[in-house]
Amino acid sequence: MDNSFILECSNLTKIYRIFPGKKIYALKDFSINVPGGVVFSIIGPNGSGKTTLFKILMGFITRFSGQFILRGSVNGRNISVREKIGFLPENPSIYPDLNAYESLKFYGSFFKESRISSKENIERLMELVGLTEHRNKKVKEYSKGMIQRLSIAQAIINNPELLILDELTSGLDPFVTEEINAIIIKLKKEGKTIILSSHLLGHIQDISDTIGILFMGRLLKVGTLKDITQVSDRGIIIFDTKGKPxxxxxxxxxxxxxxxxxxxxxxxxxxxxxxxxxxxxxxx
Ligand SMILES: Nc1ncnc2c1ncn2[C@@H]1O[C@H](COP(=O)(O)OP(=O)(O)OP(=O)(O)O)[C@@H](O)[C@H]1O
Ligand SMILES: [Mg+2]
Structure with a gap:
């Protein structure tokens, strides 16, 4: 294992058999190495396998082929590795009768460290995602964007080294998306690694170091924004005419x-x- 990679995936494959004789490759031979301290974004049309990948990495899908090494743990078998991972699910579960403060207190109570569910940490998170003024409102009265902000706070509650954020910008307006961008950049500056998916490509473009394009379970292309966007058979040449008119x-x-x-x-x-x-x- 190369220690500079926080995640190494080799040939991850997940097949769903939907009815006898028909199988779907939700993920097919997915191989990638993600170094620490970067923002790695996966983009792809609906049904391309993004959530499947994240569920495999989080241990929610256990039947798959291939292998991944996450923070040194093969196929995430070492459960303690997850203490330093934050996860934003595609469809976050909420407890409708709790308010933001109570929700975060509850999520924080899953961790051993008491600091995580401390009043100070929860107040800080609510401020960070802009929920302080809605702290007493029950979550069932929240808008979609407010639920998403609460879920982002939940994902970073344990000050994770690695964040896996599925559909980060789901339901967020452009102003909040900008605030979330700033949070992602801040987390990256703190040395954290962020793996995310989003359908807002403008937002992906602004924050990603590496982008992977997934289509029907296959990684079609991976690279920097420049690698992905440059057109290979068209270019601009600037030359010096050396005095020629x-x-x-x-x-x-x-x-x-x-x-x-x-x-x-x-x-x-x-x-x-x-x-x-x-x-x-x-x-x-
Ligand atoms: N439990 C399941 N049973 C059968 N097929 C499934 C199941 N879960 C996902 N799939 C299929 O696997 C493929 C990948 O789905 P996945 O949810 O990973 O896509 P996605 O890229 O996250 O899409 P979206 O952008 O819509 O969230 C799709 O064809 C989907 O129908
Ligand atoms: Mg998805």
Missing amino acids: LHECREVISSCGIEIFNVDYLTNDLEEAFKDIVKKEKEK
Whole structure:
């Protein structure tokens, strides 16, 4: 095992048999290494296998093939490894008659460390996700976005080293999405690793170090935003005409069948331009 990776997946495969003779690959030969301290995002259409992957990593799906090593534990068998993982499920379970404070107190009570369910920690989390003013409202009276914020607070309650966030932005308006982005960036700066899915690609683009595209259970492409978005058979060349008139260069390039979008002169900074003009004047 390479210790620099917080997660290593090799050939993870999950098949669902929906009726005799028909099987669905919810995940097929999924292999990836995720280093610590990055934001790794999985994007994919509905039904592409994102939730299946997260459920395997969290130990909710136990029948699968392939292997993963999560924080040093093979297939997550070492339960204590999960003490430092935070999970945001796709459809968070809520207790409708509890308010935000009581809910977080309850989630915090699952952990051994008493600090996690302390008043101080819970107040801090409610402030972080913007729920302080709704603290006395019962969760059944919450909007979808408010439930999502509560669920995000639940996911980070134990100050996890690794966060797995399924549909992070589900139900969030653009303002809250921006606040959540700031939280993710802050957590990353603290050295945490974040693995997430979201259908808001603009948001993914802003926060991810690495992006994986999943389709019908298969990882089609993985890389940085630049790796994913660059168009390999189209490019921009900037060249120096070395004093040759632009119209002449334009004719040469056009004759090769290359389309010219824009022709512009190089600009110097003011100091260089000034010196150049004065120098030419002196040489007259
Ligand atoms: N319990 C199940 N039984 C049978 N098929 C299932 C089951 N759970 C998931 N699937 C199938 O596995 C595939 C992957 O589903 P999954 O929920 O992982 O997708 P997803 O990428 O999370 O989609 P979404 O963006 O809609 O949340 C889908 O074809 C889905 O129908
Ligand atoms: Mg899903």
